[in-house]
Amino acid sequence: MFDSACGSADHLVSRRSMLGNLLAGAAGVGALSQLIHPAVAKQIEGRKKQVLIFLLNGGLSQFESFDPKPKTDTGGPFRAIPTSVPGTHFSELMPFTAKQAHRLAVVRSMFAEKVPGSHGGAREYVVTGRPPQQGPYPWMGPAFSTLLGSNGELPGNIHITPARWGPRADAAFLGPRNASLVLSGGQPPRNIDQPELFNAGQDDVRYRLRTMADQRFSQRRRTAHTEAYQASYDQASRLIRQKSLFDVSRESEQDRQRYGSHDIGRHCLMARRLLEQGVTCVKVTHNNYDSHMENFNFHLEQLGEFDRPFATLLEDLDERGMLDHTLVMLITEFGRTPEIQPDNGRDHWPPNWSVVLGGCGVQVGGVLGATNANGTEIVDRPVHVGEMFHTYVKALGLDPKATWEVGGNQVPIGAPERAAVSELLS
Amino acid sequence: MPQVVKLHPLVVLLLAAILPSGVPAAEPPLHELIDQAIESRLTELKVPPAEIADDTEFLRRISLDLTGTIPTAAVARAFLADSDPEKRTKLIDELLASDAFAARMATVFDVMLMERRPDKHVTTPEWRAWLAASFAENKPLDQLAAEILGADGVDEKLRPAAKFYLDRDVDRDVLVQDIARLFLGVNLQCAQCHDHPDISDYLHRHYYGLAVFVSGSKPFRQPDGTTVLQENVLREVEYASVFEPDKTHTTGPRLIEALLEVPEFEKGDEYVETPSRTVRAVPKFSLRQLLAERLPTSQTPEFSRNLANRLWALILGRGLVHPLDMHHSANPPSHPALLELLTSRLAESEFDCRGFLRELALSRTYQRSSLLPENAAAADIPEDSFAVAPLKALSPEQLFDNLLIATRAEPVLLRSIDQALAADSTPAGDAGPDDKPEASPEEAAAKLAEARQAKRAETVAEFVTIFGSAAAQPEGEFSASLPQALYLANSEVVLSWVAPEKDNLTGQLATFTEADQLADELYLSVFNRLPADEERQWVAEVLQQHRQNRSQGVATLVWSLIASAEFRLNH
16 A cells, blocks of 8 residues: 555555556546545544534624613614523524524623724634734634544635635644635635646646655655645645535535525535534634624624524534534624614624533533623623633633643643633533 | 764864964864864764765755745756865855845845734835845844834834834834844743743743833824834833732833833923924933844843844754744753854854854755765654754745746746736726826836736735745744645646746746656756656656647646655755
8 A cells, every 4th residue: 555654665666656557547536545644544532523613703792692681771672582591582683593592501791801992803812812912822713623633534624704705824823734724705715626737637647746756855854844745735635526525505405495595504504514524623704793883784684694594503413413512602703882873883892792602511501691781791700702712622622721832832722811611511 | 873973073173184384273163163063962962964965955955045046957057067166165155145145034034023914004025125235235133133123214214124113013012022032032922911830031020121112112193194103201111910910010121131221301301302192202212222222232142142043043944942932941052052152153243144144054064964864763863953954844935936936937927917917907998088198118117017016926925825824923834734735736826837838847848859858957947956767767657658748748747846845845
């Protein structure tokens, strides 16, 4: 068998015979599948944990979602409706999610202090659990998928974004290798199509020649870099052949209707597809919550799209038994002001907002923390974004107090002055 | 013990013996002292060093390190054919004197000091041009640092130097951490909130001592819309540990432990002119100027040590102290006496960058092969022994430049740029009659050159996004990713350079009738060396297989080489 990572003399013969094969035109898919690198083929021991992150970008209003304050000066025009958890109410903009409340833990007392005014800075605070001024730190997707490891065949960490979003360097010191693979607008990754120049079998030939060149070069050299390099091409050539992974049209017509034909519906169905195939961490971003004007119309429209596919996905994951090992979270960079602004807007509000989470052993069916009658301040169990970061890591069965090894430098995974919220964990 | 190890002290002795007699024994040149230090440690460790690199390996490495790019096939042929025993020294001097050296150092120092932050007030081209001019005149590095740390953005000539402050929004905490890491080699990030939990040398007061220098500095928007720095008067700052929030401390300006004096002015007499919304605050005594005067000198040992270590790492692939921003007692240098020597020599040379790099490049230590010694296992040769040349990743800029050089695709890129420019501009007929005067041919040419440069920069930026580190992160170790592999394998940009054209490498090679000649030119162009027999055989077989479509066969060969580790790494 052909082992791409090994540069020992034993394999010179294999390489020669491989060249023979490829030039005889016998390089089929079966032969290529032997190019799996031992390092990426390693299996994660124990129960495989997965992560599903929803980022509502711009700042979801807590009033119009999980902490409604109807009939108060700050509450706005919408009613609160009962949920599947007796005594817990959500905004009427989330009727489908309300029926899933028993699968969720609601935290109504999120806060962060000294949050930068920018969306980017505040978002970074939430997804790294640390003030961005201290950063950059790896975002949750790259951090969690690096910690959990990936299913060797697949990218560990995929980010489904609205259209026209490019890749971000979100892995910080974990390096480009661990950055999110971006599906911009839910489309397959860039440069995944086989080029015309190397059509019909030529692709196999050039990958093999490349591998042979690397093997030659690796003899009598340090191999850490060449192994990583080989692995990236192995992953690329596999992914090119697995393009169908990103093809939502292969899901049933019925499912596509349940999720909806709008972008976020397709993206949620894509998330299910990817999780089912074993991708470790999937993140879905939904845009347009920054409602400085017309907050109510904006939320009516955005949640009108988001509510159903989100609820459907939760239900589907549970039905498939995946919620046991999949941590789900719905996050946003900050809340929105209690005071309703001119033009019916709500501005940025970091003193308190709401998040929900579920799956993976999270204590669901309850509400943690509370704000006062008109939502202007937290009155019970404030939860800092740094504590939530610890909580997510712990829910995944990992130790947030452990450290990253960064070039001989020990960097704590969670902010060292914070700890997990035990009330949320079973 | 392998024989090679024994040989080297002997060589040193021989060199000493042939020194002209009667001349007072001068201090040996720095590169010899470097080799003595590295090799005596190798003897202690019982680690065999790699052999000296052959000419091809040396040529490629020195060209990449000093000018950022690989040599062309023609340059490689000429160097290999040159029989002058001094040709390596001559090449080093030639490269150090070239414009490409200044440009390379500008890129290196830009990436080191700005860490790919987005441009805010000073553009990267302006900043790099200023850096390149500084390196072209071999400006002493202490002066360069003083100009950066003292910049207020007002003086037109030094405005680019203010990028360090301005493009960090003059944010105190970002500045403290980055000045500490980049100019002093200490990572005080954890000391922002408390004494460092694991590193006993990094104290909370070090952080706030540095913070005093920049706490008063703020951006100031001038009437013309440009932003410069102003500085409010202060003498000390207060701080408290997050673990003991009620216990406050104060400190004056400190360079790590050294506490500096600050003259006191009468209240109301602290400013050159009373500041207001329209009058920039300029204190009679500027703490930022104090920082610029006191930090980059041999009086601040951390400064020279950090600089010596960073220049060493640039050339030798890793620091004597590693990571570069982790100078502290629990992370000692791999070669303490050598770092001390380099530090003092750099300071004594008045921070002569070119002279210092020249000595590093002349050392045997630098000129060793990246091939492990025969029969040695990589695991037995610690990286910090410097026994074997390291494998360094090409930076995104280097990868872009070298792909173009190797594939000879400059004309292809130019054509695609011009096509894109043509597509961008509105057709002449639509503009209607306009009363703008015709641009002169010179103006039109300058405008075209600028537009082409901007388009080219877009492609470079794409390489930086895909192959570079995250913004505000030091350029990391080599990290291969899936999007990188997909980009090299399938992107329109890279494939347009590989696809046969009459004037690129693939097209030119396809006209070669002899497989052997084709193989020579291919390997010299991409790897700067001649092919081995095995590789000649691959070339012949691929060409044989593509008798019907020779161009495609050549494209396959070219791609397999540019996509390989030997091309992607500086070895």
